[in-house]
Amino acid sequence: MLAEIDTWVLDLDDTLYPSSNGLADQMKALIRGILSRHFGTDDAGARRIQAELIAAHGTTLRGLMTTEGLAAADILEFEHHIDYSVLRADALLAEAIAALPGRKFVFTNGSAYHAEQALARLGLSDHFDGVFDILAGQLIPKPYPESYRRFVEQFSIDPSRAAFFDDLAVNLDVPEQLGMATVWVGGEPAPGTAPYEVVAPRRWRVWELAPFLHSLTAPAVRPSTM
Incomplete structure (x- = not known):
């Protein structure tokens, strides 16, 4: 699954942590x-x-x-x-992100300071190769195309080998147009629903981020020959 991806781009707020913490x-x-x-x-x-x-x-x-x-x-x-103490370290998520092959970036409409504070509380500071914030985007936020283009240029991203994660579906339109795989994070699944679903080729809807990321790197289970 997503074997061709070598660049992982994740939104911060309500994506790397749940909205329920306030x-x-x-x-x-x-x-x-x-x-x-x-x-x-x-x-x-x-x-x-x-x-x-x-x-x-x-x-x-x-x-x-x-x-x-x-x-x-x-x-x-x-x-x-901001009281960042409402955030808690997520060891399962940290492990899942660390296991992803290639580069990882945070793309946020907030500031780099905000990202640094949040990532530190979440125990994720050492798991990303860079943060692209609203100032790096010259104050043009997602979902405007100019912001994504600046990000791609700054970090020399090949969109066909990138996956973009965000809690707002509208923020995934431009990445999809650029050729990225997209993952919509959040929402409430129906009772008994798996932590994610395939919406279309290279498009996912994810309710639990860590289990989904773990599924991308988990070794395939071979059938027993006994």
């Missing part, structure tokens, strides 16, 4: 706090402004820099107030 909710609340203070509005107003910024500019960060002239460092300072 880390993403923390980040959303902190960003809304920035908007509330800057625009002098309540949480409902912050939500509306955020939706408008994302719709027009792709991310709140890029929108605030473009429309309000704020510096990236000043906006991303909120990450220093």
